[in-house]
Amino acid sequence: MAAKRIVVLYKSSLLAQGLQVALRDANGSDVHGLDLEAPGVLDELAALAPHAVVMDPRELKPEMMAELIELMLTLPLECVVSLRWGENAVDVLRKERVEVGKARDVLAAVVGMGEAGLEE
16 A cells, blocks of 8 residues: 655644654655745645645644645545644544535535435
């Protein structure tokens, strides 16, 4: 099985760079670190097409947030790991795409009923 590609987004953080090395060493994944302040960082993220992204959302510039979210929707992401450097918890956001044909399908996806659908 091919190694999963993981991208750690950081803003000049030694902790993020250490995490990058630890992830690579722990499971042999294809791990890349991208500095959020580097020119073309979102283009580079798109080109890498990772399976997972690890980041501290507080490090994102507000003007970058919408573009990053739009980009993440087009990537083959399985999850986004949102962490806050210095805290002892992470949020793991799993990506699930649900095809919908009508408003009731959207409602079913939002309330977590998935393919079971809504009762008539």
